[in-house]
Amino acid sequence: MGRFFGGNEDERPSDVQERQNFTDTDFQKRDLYKKGVNHMSNDKMLDAIRSFELALRLDPQYVDAWVKKGYAHFHLGEYTVAVAAYDKALEIDVNNADAWNLKGLAYYKMKNYEKAIECCEKAIDINPNDGMSWYNKACYMTLTGKVDEGLEALKRSIEIDIQNARKAVKDRDFENARAEEGFRRIIEVVVLESIRQGYDYVGKIVWVTGIDKVEVEDAIMRLSMKGLLTRREKRNITGMEEYYELTKEIADKVGSTKKVGLLGRKEVSAPMQQLKDISDVLGRAREAVEKGDLEATKKCFDELINPAKHGSAMIEQFFDEHRDLRLAQIRLRDKGQEYLNANKSVLSDMISKIDMKVRQGPVSKPAKD
Known part of the structure; x- marks a missing residue:
């Protein structure tokens, strides 16, 4: 009969000891890994690298330790050593998107942009929703003179994370x-969003975005x-x-920032008309999905995601929902009709x-300063 508190009466002492040692x-190894991460922060x-190496002595297959060891070497400017560490990680797990992306970053530092692009493409193949890999690919493509392809990759990164627009302009x-x-146009989006958030002077926009004053003034003129x-x-x-x-x-469409109270606290809210427009688009999107109309579905999703349309209001009022729509849009673009047919419901x-959430009415939120 087995023991009351688990275990097996036939289990040998050596088996118990082996399990305990494991x-x-x-x-x-996990404790050493955590220490290494703390040293990096x-x-x-150098202390971080020693901790990761000790962890790898205990478990040479510890992928996360190889990746972090590579990143520590990267910060020391030891890019070739970093690539070697990422290669070790990829020998164990060839589908590690982080290792591929970071390996590309090391090649970028060595000005080997073609290899950097290859690494980014590997990372994107594994995780098409990784905005940073798309952003890095955009950088590398642009640096090699492939500007159109670079801008396409940049647009994808912005669709995944709107903050990449602000990052790109500087x-x-x-x-x-x-x-x-x-x-x-990306600069225009950033300038428009800055004004919407209450940074309404040229100097304020330059300060908050880091964009050159001439480019800000040009964007304002165009807008x-x-x-x-x-x-x-x-x-x-x-x-x-x-x-x-x-x-x-445009304020009726994307909302605006206003100061309220004696202290001039800023609040951003989407107007009722904006919410009605969003609801109308959602209705068209649902109808397109039910009909299996891929192009109409993507067009509706773009209206809800694009910052120049309803995207800014969606981010402010319904951030999680905006993210879900963005990820669905990426899958629709990558897998097309097959994905739509398989995921209609x-x-x-x-x-x-x-x-349903949109129809509940506007939500007033404090603006970020």
């Missing part, structure tokens, strides 16, 4: 692309010509000063839940 080793890279790797119409911005003047100590507001039409249910 448990102890597993604990020790304190910028003690990234020197995109110098070759700055004169391109596609990149200028004004498109009827999206209105120039205003306000008197201050030194005289009249220019500032900018969203036109009523899932997508329709997701849309219905979002629509």
Whole structure:
């Protein structure tokens, strides 16, 4: 009969000891790994490397330790050693997207952009929803003169994470692309979003985005010509000063920032008309999904995701739902009709839940300063 508290009466002492040794080793390697990560956070890279190497002595197949060891060497400028560590990780787990992406970053530092691109493409094949891999690929493509392909990759990264737009406009790797119409539109999106959040002076926009003043002024001029911005003047100590507001039409669509209370606290909220428009798009999206119309579905999702359309309001009011739509859109683009046909009920249910939340009415949220 077996023991009351588990175990096997036929189990040999040597088996028990072996299991205990395995448990102890597993604990020790994880403890060493955690110490290494803590050393990295304190910028003690040599100490971190020693901790990871000790963990790898206990378990040479410890993929996370190989990856972190590579990253520590990367921070020391030892890019060839870093690549070797990532290769060790990939020998064990060839589908480790982080290892591929970081390996590409090391090649980028060595100015081997072609190999960096190859690594990014491997990472994207494994995880198409990794915005950073798309962003890095955009950088490397642009640096090799493949500007159009670079901008396409950048757009994908922004679809996954809108913060990549703000990052891109001050990234020197995109110098070759700055004169391109596609990149200028990205700058416009960032400037428009900054004004929407209450940074309504040129100086404030430059400060909060890091974009060159000339480019900010150019974007403002273009946005004004498109009827999206209105120039205003306000008197201050030194005289009249220019500032900018969203036109009523665009403010009704994407919401705007206003100061409330004696302390001038900022609040961002989507107007009722904006929510009605979003609900209408969701209705069209649900109908397109049920019909199996791939192009119409993607078009509706784009209206809900794109910051120049309803994307900004979705991010402010329904961040999680915006993320779900974005990921679904990426899968629709990657897998097409096959994905739509296989996931009609899932997508329709997701849309219905979002629509229900939208119909509950506007949600006022404090703006980020």
